[in-house]
Amino acid sequence: xxxxxxxTSTGFSRRTFVVLSLAxxxxxxxxxxxxxxxxxxxxxxxxxxxxxxDPTAAAPVAIGQxxxxxxxxxxxxxxxxxxxxxxxxxxxxxxxxxLNYTFKLRQGVTFHNGEVFDSAVxxxxxxxxRASDSVNPQKRYFASVDSVETPDAATLVVKLKSLTGNFxxxxxxxxxxxxxxxxxxxxxxxxxxxxxFKFVSWAKGSQVELAKNPDYWDKAGTAKLEKVTFxxxxxxxxxxxxxxxxxxxxxPEFAAPELMASFEGDSKLTTVIGNTExxxxxxxxxxxxxxxDKRVRQALMMAVDRQALIDGAxxxxxxxxxxxxxxxxxxxxxxxxxxxxxPEKARxxxxxxxxxxxxxxxxxxxxxxxxxxxxxxxxAMFADVGVTLNIETTEFPAKxxxxxxxxxxYDMTIxxxxxxxxxxxxxxxxxxxxxxxxxxNEVLKKVDATADASEQAKLYGEAQKILAEDVPAxxxxxxxxxxxxxKNLKGLWENEPIPSNVLAQVExxx
Amino acid sequence: xxxILRRPTLLAGLIITALLVFIALLSLVWTPFAxxxxxxxxxxxxxxAHGLLGTDQFGRDMASMLMVGAWNSLSTSFLAVAIGATxxxxxxxxxxxxxxxxETVVMRACDIIFSIPPILSAMLFxxxxxxxxxxxxxxxxxxxxPVFARVTLSAARQIWTRDYVMAAVSMGRNRxxxxxxxxxxxxxxxxxxxxxxxLGLAILTEAGLSFLGLGMPPPTPTWGRMLSDxxxxxxxxxxxxxxxxxxxxxxxxxxxxxGDGLRDxxxxxxxx
Numbered sequence: 035x036x037x038x039x040x041x042t043s044t045g046f047s048r049r050t051f052v053v054l055s056l057a058x059x060x061x062x063x064x065x066x067x068x069x070x071x072x073x074x075x076x077x078x079x080x081x082x083x084x085x086x087x088d089p090t091a092a093a094p095v096a097i098g099q100x101x102x103x104x105x106x107x108x109x110x111x112x113x114x115x116x117x118x119x120x121x122x123x124x125x126x127x128x129x130x131x132x133l134n135y136t137f138k139l140r141q142g143v144t145f146h147n148g149e150v151f152d153s154a155v156x157x158x159x160x161x162x163x164r165a166s167d168s169v170n171p172q173k174r175y176f177a178s179v180d181s182v183e184t185p186d187a188a189t190l191v192v193k194l195k196s197l198t199g200n201f202x203x204x205x206x207x208x209x210x211x212x213x214x215x216x217x218x219x220x221x222x223x224x225x226x227x228x229x230x231f232k233f234v235s236w237a238k239g240s241q242v243e244l245a246k247n248p249d250y251w252d253k254a255g256t257a258k259l260e261k262v263t264f265x266x267x268x269x270x271x272x273x274x275x276x277x278x279x280x281x282x283x284x285x286p287e288f289a290a291p292e293l294m295a296s297f298e299g300d301s302k303l304t305t306v307i308g309n310t311e312x313x314x315x316x317x318x319x320x321x322x323x324x325x326x327d328k329r330v331r332q333a334l335m336m337a338v339d340r341q342a343l344i345d346g347a348x349x350x351x352x353x354x355x356x357x358x359x360x361x362x363x364x365x366x367x368x369x370x371x372x373x374x375x376x377p378e379k380a381r382x383x384x385x386x387x388x389x390x391x392x393x394x395x396x397x398x399x400x401x402x403x404x405x406x407x408x409x410x411x412x413x414a415m416f417a418d419v420g421v422t423l424n425i426e427t428t429e430f431p432a433k434x435x436x437x438x439x440x441x442x443x444y445d446m447t448i449x450x451x452x453x454x455x456x457x458x459x460x461x462x463x464x465x466x467x468x469x470x471x472x473x474x475n476e477v478l479k480k481v482d483a484t485a486d487a488s489e490q491a492k493l494y495g496e497a498q499k500i501l502a503e504d505v506p507a508x509x510x511x512x513x514x515x516x517x518x519x520x521k522n523l524k525g526l527w528e529n530e531p532i533p534s535n536v537l538a539q540v541e542x543x544x
Numbered sequence: 545x546x547x548i549l550r551r552p553t554l555l556a557g558l559i560i561t562a563l564l565v566f567i568a569l570l571s572l573v574w575t576p577f578a579x580x581x582x583x584x585x586x587x588x589x590x591x592x593a594h595g596l597l598g599t600d601q602f603g604r605d606m607a608s609m610l611m612v613g614a615w616n617s618l619s620t621s622f623l624a625v626a627i628g629a630t631x632x633x634x635x636x637x638x639x640x641x642x643x644x645x646x647e648t649v650v651m652r653a654c655d656i657i658f659s660i661p662p663i664l665s666a667m668l669f670x671x672x673x674x675x676x677x678x679x680x681x682x683x684x685x686x687x688x689x690p691v692f693a694r695v696t697l698s699a700a701r702q703i704w705t706r707d708y709v710m711a712a713v714s715m716g717r718n719r720x721x722x723x724x725x726x727x728x729x730x731x732x733x734x735x736x737x738x739x740x741x742x743l744g745l746a747i748l749t750e751a752g753l754s755f756l757g758l759g760m761p762p763p764t765p766t767w768g769r770m771l772s773d774x775x776x777x778x779x780x781x782x783x784x785x786x787x788x789x790x791x792x793x794x795x796x797x798x799x800x801x802x803g804d805g806l807r808d809x810x811x812x813x814x815x816x
Contacts, residue, residue: 270776290776292601342584346602401757403776410602410762414582425762427675 072542074260076523078535079273079285083266087236088221089208090163093171094431095452095533098208100242100264103536105146106211106227109137109156109190110202116362116454116531118202122151122212122228123190132197132485133180137190143251145214146232153184159212160192172209174462175201197483199490200455207532230257230538241265258525258541270403277303277518284519286526286535290403291349297518306517308528309362311454313355314404316397316412316508318446321468324393325445331505333383335373337419338412344511347407352511357498358457360512362531365491369502369509380419394422395445398438400430405448408510412448439466450513452533457497460506469506547809554805560798568618571611579608580763588781598783600773606783609765610791616677616766617795620759621746624681628688629739635689636696637727640704641719651697654690662687662749663756670758677760680753684746695738699731733810740803744796751792767792 084096089106103111109123120126123137143151162168164176178198183191194201204210217226225233228251231244242264246257265282267273270290276282278300288294297303318325318334325331340354353361356369384393399409406427413423423446428434430449438444442464451459459465461475474497481493502509515530525540548554571579576595583603591598597606639647666683673679703709703726712722753759754768762769767788774784 271778292776292780296779342582345584346582346587407601411582413763414580414602417580427757427761 072522072544074258074542075262076259076537076540077263077265077281077283078537079265079267079276079282080535081266081268081273081287081289083239084242086222087225087233087242088213089211090159090213091169091171091222099533099535101225101227101229102208102211102532102534103229103538104231104244104262105225105229105233106208106213107229108206108211109139110206112203112206112532114527114529114531114536118206121206122156126202128485133194135192135194135201137192139188139190140251141188143228144249145217145228146226146247147214147217149214149216149226151212151214151228152187153190154187155215156190156212157182157184158215158218159210162213162218163210170209172204172207175204175207175210197485199482199485203455208534230255231262239266255538257538259537262537264535284517284523284526286515286517286519287530288516288518291351291516294349294351294516294518302520303518304521306515306519306526306528307351308515308517308530309353309360310452310513310515310530311360311363311532312450312452312513312530313358313360314352314408314448314450314510314513315358316408316446316448316510317467318507319442319444319466319468320470320506321442322445324387324389324395327387328504329383329387330389330393331508332373333380333387333419334416334421335505335508336376336380336383337415337421338508338510339375339415340370340510343408343411343415346411348404348511348513351514351516353514354511355509357502357509358451358460358507359494359498360454362529363455363494364487365494365498367495367498369498372499372502373505377415377419384419384421389420392420392422394424396424396426397446397448398426398428398434398444399448400428400434402430402450404450404513405430408448412508442466442468446508448510454532457494457501460501467506469504471500471504474500474504551805551808553801554809557798557801557803557805560794561802564614564618564795564798567611568615571608571615575605575608575611577605577608579604579612579765581605588777588784590781591783597787598781600770600784601777601781604765606787609770610767610787613765613767613770613788614791614795616760616764617747617750617768617792620677620680620750621684621743624684624750625688625739625742625746627681627685628742629692629735631685632689632692632694633696633735635693637700637723637731639693640697640700640727641723647697650693654693657687657690660687663752666749666753666758667756675758675761680750680759683753683758684749687749688742688746691742692735692738695734696731699734700727703727703730737803737807737810740799740806744799744803747792747795747799 080096080099082096084100085094086092086097087101089098089101107121109121111119111121113119122140122143124140125138127136139153139156145151160176160179160182163170163173164179170176178194178196180193180195185191212228213221214226230247230250232247234243234245236242244262246260250256267276270293273285273289274293274296277285280302294305297305318331320326344350344352344354354370356372359366384390397409397412399405409425413425416423428437438447458478460467460469461478463470477493477497477500481490484490517526517528519526522543523540524543527536548558581604585603586594586599587601587603589599595605595607597610599605635650639650662683665686666679669679669683709722709726712726750759751768751771754766755772759766759768770788771785777784
């Protein structure tokens, strides 16, 4: 009996196998012919899933990386060289005193839900961002706005209280995008903008899907892809596997530098090392002993061999910095020589500050690989100058924001600051470094007071020097943008002047 | 001695365990390099190219780290099992002496602790008191207690039915005294075997906790964290994963073989 059953089942499975292999053959053939025409869809990977999809409502850069320039657009925009360009504002005139900005708005622009973009919408967006109950992450940039007027549907006049040299630049940020009055409240889950892509769906924990907006206002700028899928994969091994298997077409910000070498020799993929604004900085609590003593901070800076740290923590990918500024920011000055690696001097300076017998404190390090590895490197380097560093791992962003960023309950921490040109954080009060230097604030005030680019660059140079001298935080390195994508994919940004994935001009060459 | 030589499992287990204990103890006084010394110029060197077992991504000597890791892993596990075995045995023999409702209540309580995976309870401890050696020891000890309570209870119950114990009871001897004089000495073998087997499990759990970042904080090398750190370097430097992985496997294998061998050796039924 059992033998009979067995033979029947074998026969059955053999037949199934034949059918299956036939089906597979047909499917493969279909796939082959589909690949002959250039693909029109893109599957792009990101390490971090955004917490919502409204860049005007929360700070995580992942929000802008999905939505900015794809779904949402601003009055101005920032191009791939970091320069301000007109977008929904065609042009503008600045009054001689520098306080009145008159924007000429683009006509014929509609939101994805059909609402028309005009001066009333622009006024709504700016007023919403600067309202007292606004949760805009860059709200302070709107603090200088005195009033917004709409003489006619195509004209917007913004009056400022004080000179704000970077106003047009800030208007280009993800947090300054234009939102439609009717849909603004729901943008977190159903974003509606004026951009070249429309939001389709968001499967939480997995992916966000966008589709081409056929009615885009700029015919020349219409999206070349029909469909874009952002997929969120936190694990670096899984990211690499998805790229190699062709599951993902691109990973603009690959998470593990040590795996970059594994893409070499892959016939499908290309690796592109670009620059970013990601400054890895070990901030210290300047209000707390012993960090209130400048000499301690300077000594710790001299205890750090930046190049060794880059090699050990980030496989040598990265550029050493001496201040809170990256080489692609205007007016950059290389200040890594202000307090270069010198353990002998560091030990002497510590002794001078009264810590000849050593010093012990804790670094609150987020779970990200760069932070953990850099902390371990700092631990070893500090040990050489008699400083004991305890590493306490903390969860980023929620716990870190509560404990360190808002609570100020820490000795030292380490995090990559992603915002471009954010040297002004050292002038903010309160800010988690608790750094207070009126001379520094004075320099930044002067930056705002001038619109002259070369004058601004000079002032930014001064600001960088003050920080390099005072060392409110240990300036370590700028992380590069480790891009990995399909060789046939054209138009992705190599560099990252602002955290983003601008996809309208991305296309397949074959 | 001849007994031991005739049992290859026991012998192998004994040798492996002794070797590990020796290496762990040796690490306290000597390692080839300082295990926390970073030499970036020598990073990711394969075994024999720099040091005996190569270097990790920071240029630290793998052999030294593994040696210190052995000490950390073994000492944590031994301590945890010692605490768990002591408390568990105490609970087991006490309940065996009292029986009745107490037995039901205590055994159901053990069941509840049993149902919570050790990793989960360790994460809970970690959240409250912070990660560290103490957390790991407590977390492992907590789930060892019911194991030992159960083993001692069933062993002790058998002893309580023996004639000489019943005689002692009928003569009006104190139950605590009977436990100490008659019960405990007769169940030592079972406890010893259980200790050896649980040690292997403890090492595995300790490695798991370190892997998840709930063990000892850096720079203290632990096998679990070495394994976790090696993940993204697997393609480039496979020894970073293979070495600590093998160390964990070897330690668990050795202790399990020792446990099995001991059980065979000490089981009175086998000697008949």
